[in-house]
């Protein structure tokens with residue numbers, strides 16, 4: 151569906167060259183919701199803008215359904231873009247046009263008759279639940295409503311792809327959730343492939359099937375959302391997980407030498423990470439009894455990644471070093487990741 | 493009516509002449525205003541799209557227009573009036589009267605107005621341009637449907653300012669024989685020492701300026717959301 155091959159983009163400025171995107175190769179399948187996450191300046195926006203060539207890559211290929219669109223003429227490119235919707239952090243609605251006309255604007259080159267356009271606009275506004283705001287101007291709408299208009303506009307020409315650049319970053323958590331729900335239903339109902347750029351872990355967690363993590367212009371990690379976030383390999387990915395749930399707090403507390411994390415001699419602190427549903431707390435009491443160690447849970451958290459739960463427990467074991475090691479080994483053997491954190 | 497003639501003793505006798513001169517001013521402002529308006533929109537838009545990072549980036553074009561505007565703006569209008577006599581003769585066939593004033597008025601207005609239009613259009617959120625490009629619109633469509641369309645309130649504002657300064661320029665053109673209210677004030681007020689005619693000119697000019705402002709503000713109010 152969308153395939154990037156060795157895409158590179160460098161910005162030259164007086165202050166020096168910025169390698170915004172470096173040799174990125176990605177394959178995004180038809181009908182999936184693909185997340186690209188990374189901290190500010192990682193090159194996410196530049197990368198997504200390379201997909202509809204708002205930014206021309208210095209080198210590399212951008213294949214849409216197998217065709218390299220870098221080679222297209224301006225005119226052909228415009229036709230391709232019409233089949234790719236895009237929504238933005240700051241909505242980018244035309245302030246001088248009503249909600250109705252903002253959506254209608256996108257249909258200008260559609261070749262539809264006036265009646266067909268009218269029908270289309272009304273059904274789109276119904277889809278995004280804004281039928282009552284037809285004649286409002288963007289300035290009269292809330293952020294969430296503006297993004298809904300932007301989504302309706304982006305869907306006007308029946309695109310197969312929807313690109314979202316920080317589409318929820320300017321919204322409060324509740325509105326974010328409702329916009330994500332809408333995107334998810336657009337994906338399911340219309341089968342549209344969605345590419346989501348974000349620095350918000352919640353967004354990826356909630357709706358992305360697969361995710362790529364970007365850092366300094368490169369994709370450093372990529373895979374199914376649950377896999378990437380249950381077994382993060384790169385430090386960036388780990389730090390995203392830390393910032394997302396409150397589990398990251400524990401690292402801060404350790405750093406600050408909080409009394410909560412202070413250990414007596416012979417005690418060890420472990421982070422246990424599990425993804426399978428049938429893992430229950432019984433394991434803790436089982437190892438406690440079997441290996442003659444005391445286990446106290448000082449922190450716990452369960453995240454739901456798309457549909458898969460990701461549990462994290464911070465446990466302090468006390469007992470013989472030998473016993474603790476055996477207990478940890480057992481825990482590992484039932485498929486739970488362990489990490490000694492103190 | 494009686495009291496008005498008491499304050500302006502020369503009004504009754506000069507009324508036909510005043511009406512004629514006002515008509516000339518209106519004609520000069522209207523003709524050179526309309527022509528300047530289109531030139532200004534054209535050059536202002538051209539500056540925006542050809543500037544660095546513009547949707548039709550072309551720095552040579554940008555630099556030429558940019559410099560030309562600066563040079564033309566730095567020539568005092570009175571000198572422009574004389575400078576353009578040959579050009580006016582070539583284009584409109586005369587350098588005299590109302591017709592002879594068109595060319596210098598347009599040259600005096602377009603650079604200023606283009607710059608103002610450029611500033612007004614520059615206020616359009618770059619995000620809108622990005623969104624329009626992403627929707628597959630061509631540069632021409634973006635110029636008309638986004639840049640110009642979205643800056644209508646700004647264009648109305650700078651047009652108002654330009655029109656008012658154009659009214660000022662016509663009075664100067666009047667001083668060199670183009671007719672109009674300025675000519676009226678000089679001939680009767682200055683040369684014949686009929687001071688009331690100067691006040692009459694002031695009032696006529698004020699009325700014209702007020703009408704321009706009224707219409708401009710109305711458009712701004714109607715188009716701003």
Ligand SMILES: Nc1ncnc2c1ncn2[C@@H]1O[C@H](COP(=O)(O)OP(=O)(O)OP(=O)(O)O)[C@@H](O)[C@H]1O
Pocket residue numbers: 161162163168169170188189190191192193194195196197349
């Ligand atoms: N037009 C440009 N000219 C010069 N440098 C640019 C340009 N656009 C982006 N950059 C630089 O490229 C790098 C990547 O920018 P990009 O906007 O892609 O990051 P991002 O991951 O989207 O960040 P954010 O989360 O803040 O939006 C940054 O260092 C940025 O300064």
Ligand SMILES: [Mg+2]
Pocket residue numbers: 194195196316
């Ligand atoms: Mg960005």
